[in-house]
Amino acid sequence: MTEKEIFGWIAGIQHPGREDKTIAELGILQEVSLEGSSVTVTLAFPKRPDALKNYLVGAVKAAIYREAPEGTSVEVKTVVSDPAPAKKTPELGLDQVANVGHIIGVASGKGGVGKSTVAVNLAVALARQGFRVGLADADVYGPSVPMMTGTDGSVPEMVREGEQDLIVPVEKFGVKWMSIGYFASPERALIWRGPMACSALKQMILQVKWGPLDFLLVDLPPGTGDIHISLVNDIPMTGAVIVTTPQAVALADVRKGIDLFQNPAVGRRILGVVENMAWFTPEEHPSEKYFIFGKEGGERMADEFGVPLLARIPLVQSLRESGDSGEPAALGTRPDSLAFLSLASALTEAL
Ligand code: ADP
Numbered sequence: 001m002t003e004k005e006i007f008g009w010i011a012g013i014q015h016p017g018r019e020d021k022t023i024a025e026l027g028i029l030q031e032v033s034l035e036g037s038s039v040t041v042t043l044a045f046p047k048r049p050d051a052l053k054n055y056l057v058g059a060v061k062a063a064i065y066r067e068a069p070e071g072t073s074v075e076v077k078t079v080v081s082d083p084a085p086a087k088k089t090p091e092l093g094l095d096q097v098a099n100v101g102h103i104i105g106v107a108s109g110k111g112g113v114g115k116s117t118v119a120v121n122l123a124v125a126l127a128r129q130g131f132r133v134g135l136a137d138a139d140v141y142g143p144s145v146p147m148m149t150g151t152d153g154s155v156p157e158m159v160r161e162g163e164q165d166l167i168v169p170v171e172k173f174g175v176k177w178m179s180i181g182y183f184a185s186p187e188r189a190l191i192w193r194g195p196m197a198c199s200a201l202k203q204m205i206l207q208v209k210w211g212p213l214d215f216l217l218v219d220l221p222p223g224t225g226d227i228h229i230s231l232v233n234d235i236p237m238t239g240a241v242i243v244t245t246p247q248a249v250a251l252a253d254v255r256k257g258i259d260l261f262q263n264p265a266v267g268r269r270i271l272g273v274v275e276n277m278a279w280f281t282p283e284e285h286p287s288e289k290y291f292i293f294g295k296e297g298g299e300r301m302a303d304e305f306g307v308p309l310l311a312r313i314p315l316v317q318s319l320r321e322s323g324d325s326g327e328p329a330a331l332g333t334r335p336d337s338l339a340f341l342s343l344a345s346a347l348t349e350a351l
Contacts, residue, residue, distance in 0.1 A: 003032045009067045012199050013059050017052045039074045044081035092206040099212040105240035109253025111222040114276035115243040116144045117323055119219040121330035125344035127174035131214040134176040138201045139221045143181030150326020156182050166209040178208050224256045239269030245277045246297035271350045272310035273302045280315045308350055311343035
């Protein structure tokens with residue numbers, strides 16, 4: 001554990017009373033010092049009383065205890081700051097996505113329906129059709145893009161541009177990839193929560209040097225919590241693609257996912273539904289289809305919501321294997337590969 005690491009654990013803690021700016025941005029975080037296993041953090045507050053002072057002291061302690069090795073002691077000192085304004089770090093603006101044609105969320109009501117598989121293969125398929133494509137893996141709880149694209153272990157470069165440090169995406173298969181998985185070990189990613197997760201996600205989208213793109217896909221975390229509402233509000237998405245499986249279409253989760261985007265306050269389009277694992281095809285009998293989870297669930301749902309059914313992707317063993325081996329199925333010519341190419345065409349048509 002180093003002072004710099006400790007700084008990194010706590011700099012992003014937000015002040016709920018001050019537009020959710022971070023304690024680093026507000027100049028409250030003054031100093032971190034480490035001696036042996038004792039950490040001392042100095043927080044500076046302006047003269048006027050701050051009702052959330054104790055909350056922030058607690059949040060800093062909790063964040064350090066969560067990360068630090070056992071036996072670490074943490075003291076948080078508070079001092080009165082002078083009125084000089086704090087050094088400002090530049091806000092994350094929309095500059096880096098200004099030259100993106102369409103930002104498209106890939107969402108699902110629940111985990112495990114193949115949302116990341118669809119997002120990765122859709123990106124590859126769009127690139128094969130000649131589009132300039134990026135994908136931001138915003139699934140902080142289980143970033144799977146590095147593994148699915150065989151880019152795990154890549155460490156993105158940082159470049160300084162004006163006032164800002166930008167992250168350079170990892171390029172492979174003609175797609176620019178960005179994932180929180182390039183920065184945090186999977187175990188650590190799991191403990192990102194609430195505001196911390198949210199600001200990390202926005203960085204994965206807004207602090208990346210994407211350059212001009214036709215499509216930026218955002219692989220959203222499953223569910224419909226606060227993180228989603230904040231992301232959908234702050235990121236200028238054209239709309240969303242909802243991934244579901246036949247047995248999940250009846251679930252209220254999917255409906256909630258759709259409502260999240262379509263509610264009038266947010267007003268983003270649902271571009272369509274992708275029915276994943278629509279049927280099972282055994283590897284040795286490629287012409288057979290077994291509708292083990294029921295038939296046409298995706299179609300019914302798309303009808304109900306008045307949105308197109310963009311594609312039906314079969315459940316095939318090789319698709320799982322290509323996810324595990326980092327060679328996306330959409331690179332090939334098998335029936336499941338072609339399903340992703342037709343998904344890409346259906347999406348560009350829907351737009
Ligand atoms: P999610 O992002 O919704 O959590 P993933 O894309 O990570 O889901 O998929 C979960 C697992 O299911 C992965 O192992 C993936 O390879 C596998 N999988 C997804 N879709 C298919 C499919 N159509 N056929 C076979 N395996 C699939």
